[in-house]
Amino acid sequence: MSVDHVFIVDDDEAIRDALSWLFQSRGVAVKSYDSAEAFLKEWRPGQSGCLLLDIRMSGMSGLDLFDRLRDVSSSLPVIFLTGHGDVPMAVSALKKGAMDFVEKPFNDNELVDRVIEALALSAQRREREADTADIAGRLAALTARERQVMDLVLAGKLNKVIADDLGITMRTVEVHRAHVFEKMGVKTAVELAQLLSNYRL
Amino acid sequence: MSVDHVFIVDDDEAIRDALSWLFQSRGVAVKSYDSAEAFLKEWRPGQSGCLLLDIRMSGMSGLDLFDRLRDVSSSLPVIFLTGHGDVPMAVSALKKGAMDFVEKPFNDNELVDRVIEALALSAQRREREADTADIAGRLAALTARERQVMDLVLAGKLNKVIADDLGITMRTVEVHRAHVFEKMGVKTAVELAQLLSNYRL
DNA sequence: GCCCATTTGTCGGATATCCACAATAGCCCT
DNA sequence: AGGGCTATTGTGGATATCCGACAAATGGGC
Structure with a gap:
């Protein structure tokens, strides 16, 4: 070190x-x-x-x-x-x-x-x-679609609403959502919000 | 003004x-x-x-x-x-x-x-x-139990786990949770996390 | 006695989560 | 061109969780 x-x-x-x-x-x-x-x-x-x-x-x-x-x-x-x-x-x-x-x-x-x-x-x-870079790296690993879904999730919207907003099926939203959680290393939307709130700014 | x-x-x-x-x-x-x-x-x-x-x-x-x-x-x-x-x-x-x-x-x-x-x-x-004082006021309106439940919710725990942690029924947790949401003026846990992340520090 | 906090319960509908199976499109590499 | 990989989208169903309304018991404080 x-x-x-x-x-x-x-x-x-x-x-x-x-x-x-x-x-x-x-x-x-x-x-x-x-x-x-x-x-x-x-x-x-x-x-x-x-x-x-x-x-x-x-x-x-x-x-x-x-x-x-x-x-x-x-x-x-x-x-x-x-x-x-x-x-x-x-x-x-x-x-x-x-x-x-x-x-x-x-x-x-x-x-x-x-x-x-x-x-x-x-x-x-x-x-x-280092933490911020770590988060940034994980965010960069998201696809454009996953990023869109994530933003809407963080806005507190329900999957159904997100599906409407993006013009896709709820099921697809769920897949993206699951991918976001996996890539960001969290299990719930709340954890995701906490993670990003501490390092976004 | x-x-x-x-x-x-x-x-x-x-x-x-x-x-x-x-x-x-x-x-x-x-x-x-x-x-x-x-x-x-x-x-x-x-x-x-x-x-x-x-x-x-x-x-x-x-x-x-x-x-x-x-x-x-x-x-x-x-x-x-x-x-x-x-x-x-x-x-x-x-x-x-x-x-x-x-x-x-x-x-x-x-x-x-x-x-x-x-x-x-x-x-x-x-x-x-003013915003911070507003939030602080709402937080002060929470009962001790509601505050406990809120903290666990913000830790991303499921109602079932919270119930276990506090040694009470899931149903009771749901009631407290609903009260917290109502008093804090939010509709989802994610909104609550966003609200507090911007003003806690 | 009344109000409030806390606790618990039931019922049912809305939502979310998870899984298995599947298909299309675009990309890179051989 | 073909094969493999990923992103994207879709269907169907089982299970778990969340939410709201209605109801009620306990204990503390005014």
């Missing part, structure tokens, strides 16, 4: 070393990068962990990298580190979904706490995404 | 006047207060609108008022205004759920846009809360 890493992206070697030492001494695995580009080269969506991101860097800035990650719909929690941040920058980053925005020099213990929080969040998100 | 107001809380009369003029000229209703205490005296939970809150005030500070509103679980969106804010303060406010954190001097158009966003959010929250 892959351990969740803290990804450190900072062009200042002294900072990288200090952060690496800090987290490794607390038993948290670390990977360091000296630029946003270097991180992007290794990063694969789906990896979970926590990104510690310096804002001011030569080349791609931390904010640019953040936007890029949002584009690929990464759910990686991001904590910004900055030496010369201002209020509008912090507000903008947080409103865009950053987990935190910390000024250097930072308090070691607080930072570690935030990172551990973020790692927990990331693991939780990953789990949730 | 009550119009959504912008509530301005600032101890600087010049700011209050400027903001009042700004919003009234854009057709947004305004109520001004010269202190957090004055606002709290008039404020009733459930009112929707948007709070424009100065941080530095004599007496109760804006942050104190914000915390107080959170305690009474107010869903009023809050936009902080500040002349001398720093990054940690902004970060803290946003992480606690403030909608925005704006430094003076502010851009009129941007502020108005944010406020209009906030008013929309507030209206949406209010609607959602």
Whole structure:
């Protein structure tokens, strides 16, 4: 099983070393990068962990990298580190979904706490995404007709009504309905509703 | 129908006047207060609108008022205004759920846009809360036994199994089930599941 | 005593579930 | 072209479940 890493992206070697030492001494695995580009080269969506991101860097800035990650719909929690941040920058980053925005020099213990929080969040998100992907996969296995029937079942309609709506026999509806239940791994319409309600959004 | 107001809380009369003029000229209703205490005296939970809150005030500070509103679980969106804010303060406010954190001097158009966003959010929250309260009310009307039966129904169990679990007759379960459906205003178990899935959390 | 919650019962119709058997159409692969 | 597979649709019948109306007994609280 892959351990969740803290990804450190900072062009200042002294900072990288200090952060690496800090987290490794607390038993948290670390990977360091000296630029946003270097991180992007290794990063694969789906990896979970926590990104510690310096804002001011030569080349791609931390904010640019953040936007890029949002584009690929990464759910990686991001904590910004900055030496010369201002209020509008912090507000903008947080409103865009950053987990935190910390000024250097930072308090070691607080930072570690935030990172551990973020790692927990990331693991939780990953789990949730795995569930969602699982559901999505099962939904994709449904045929178009089965999907239609399922939607009507979830609308609380009776098989007879569904048959009318689709212009087919009740018996056919029953077959589709049974297939939907089988493919989705449930035994009743209520279970199906519960399953989808938790993961549709 | 009550119009959504912008509530301005600032101890600087010049700011209050400027903001009042700004919003009234854009057709947004305004109520001004010269202190957090004055606002709290008039404020009733459930009112929707948007709070424009100065941080530095004599007496109760804006942050104190914000915390107080959170305690009474107010869903009023809050936009902080500040002349001398720093990054940690902004970060803290946003992480606690403030909608925005704006430094003076502010851009009129941007502020108005944010406020209009906030008013929309507030209206949406209010609607959602009304729905939730409605559901909560119906749930409260259920007897203990009906609630038990409902939970088992939502677990996808058959009446026969529910009867076994509760040590009562199937017929009795049917009666409770019918009462639950009637009180919750639904006709099928699936509708019940849909209803609760959207408002339970 | 009255109201309500809880429990139980019967009867019958409407619905849903399950199974066996069967047919048509479209697809991929050989 | 032929064979296999899936999706789709159909029939008939047996069984289980759900639902509504009518009825009634018990116990608690006002």
